[in-house]
């Protein structure tokens with residue numbers, strides 16, 4: 001099978017050859033799209049919580065609050081990153097079943113998934129997941145409730161800073177609120193393929 | 205009914221569809237405008253800047269494409285180049301066959317619609333399942349998307365519930381939440397059973413080889429969490445120079461498309477999964493698709509290649525709001541489609557040369573475009589091209605008599621007076637087809653010919669002396 005690399009590139013060069021000059025790359029301040037007035041003087045963890053609420057997400061600050069939330073929702077079976085579990089286990093009393101390996105053949109059994117976030121973006125209420133810090137892509141995505149454990153120090157103010165910190169990881173996902181659609185008559189429904197509840201557990 | 209193809213289609217649109225398209229495009233447009241102007245002192249400055257960045261990128265594709273290719277290869281991805289739709293389809297098929305794969309899940313990609321990939325794979329015994337809720341419904345109904353961002357804007361919940369029932373997805377229920385739950389349950393098992401996940405790309409950073417991909421539903425994320433092989437179809441115009449440019453463009457995309465600061469899932473993918481990650485593709489293929497784009501680049505409408513497919517120009521367009529998306533007979537409807545669709549046909553341009561005429565040139569599309577594409581100018585250039593190429597233009601009233609009148613002052617003055625007859629004559633008696641088409645659905649305003657001339661004359665008189 002032939003590859004069209006050379007023919008495409010030669011057509012590109014042919015198309016651009018007649019241009020007397022090519023449009024320059026404009027210089028601009030990366031902060032141009034930052035919502036400065038929103039960020040001014042704010043505690044980033046507080047702002048993150050506020051902005052997550054705006055996109056129907058939820059920020060909590062203690063494992064006990066997470067457990068209470070799961071219990072109230074009747075979510076008793078879940079997945080947890082094995083590295084996080086030793087610290088969280090004492091908060092999960094009787095009545096919970098938590099696995100530290102996500103078994104994809106039983107995808108429907110997991111009501112919640114707890115994984116580590118690589119960071120968060122306060123301005124937009126976003127949680128950042130990276131391949132190297134997420135123990136299971138499916139564990140963070142398939143269950144109805146996703147709890148991302150975010151360290152305070154990893155909260156960025158704005159999108160621009162978060163782009164600058166994309167780093168070497170080959171897979172980075174920003175999650176801004178629960179999975180949603182408005183495909184049916186423009187009516188907002190949450191939990192289409194991913195979580196119907198997106199929670200950040202902010203830890204020191 | 206006479207008139208242009210788009211008018212004929214619009215005339216057959218059920219009133220209910222027209223109303224729902226009108227209402228939801230209007231609501232999205234208004235939300236978008238409020239959000240942008242609430243948050244930024246000068247959103248137009250951002251649009252202009254984003255336009256300059258994309259213009260620079262497409263005018264330097266010869267540098268940026270090889271750069272992105274090298275970065276992707278260094279990250280462990282394989283890169284393929286497809287000159288045509290057929291070549292792109294063949295690449296996908298070969299990749300699947302090499303893996304012995306038979307099942308694909310597809311997250312929404314406009315390029316795959318453009319190259320008609322699902323049909324092609326179907327003919328070769330491969331199931332390619334749409335996973336975006338709207339696209340899934342389109343697929344089971346053998347329908348076509350009618351909006352770039354909201355593919356089933358033309359359907360109501362009752363039609364959808366009927367389709368779900370027919371497909372065995374549960375007894376009739378038209379509650380949108382129930383419809384969504386059923387799709388969730390059905391599709392997650394499809395992802396897990398699929399061999400390959402196929403996605404598009406909203407942007408491709410030449411600097412890092414990163415593909416930026418946005419969805420609200422999380423279907424592209426599920427596709428690359430559940431499968432072992434990821435294929436990306438990317439139009440060559442999707443390139444941006446640097447990662448920092450992604451920041452600006454993503455900020456504009458979510459706001460322009462759906463009035464969100466950011467789309468829910470924004471993925472940055474530059475290679476196969478990390479070795480320590482248990483889920484996701486161990487193999488990643490990126491296919492650079494031309495399929496007419498280099499011809500567009502060579503022509504005088506290359507600005508359209510800046511387009512980031514946000515759909516804002518559809519939402520604001522008075523023609524789209526009346527005609528809905530299928531009227532454009534193309535994967536890309538609305539103002540962007542009126543420019544892009546005829547151009548992508550290359551030598552078959554005349555087949556869709558009528559689309560650039562489906563515009564009142566009001567300029568609203570240009571005003572909302574996040575990459576500041578002067579769509580009305582491009583439409584005019586395409587009209588001129590159709591004229592030069594002598595493309596027949598049924599439904600366009602002949603302008604010859606008007607030109608004759610307008611170039612002869614005496615005849616013009618006489619016509620202004622004679623026009624008063626229109627106020628008393630029933631228009632159906634006047635044998636001018638264009639006039640009859642116009643008055644079929646509207647009233648002619650009262651004739652006021654000559655008023656401007658009288659006003660101008662009065663102004664030329666010397667001003668009365670000040671008291």
Ligand code: SF4
Pocket residue numbers: 352510511512513514515516517518540569572573574575576577
């Ligand atoms: S032409 Fe502009 S407004 Fe229309 S879809 Fe493309 S980017 Fe959006």
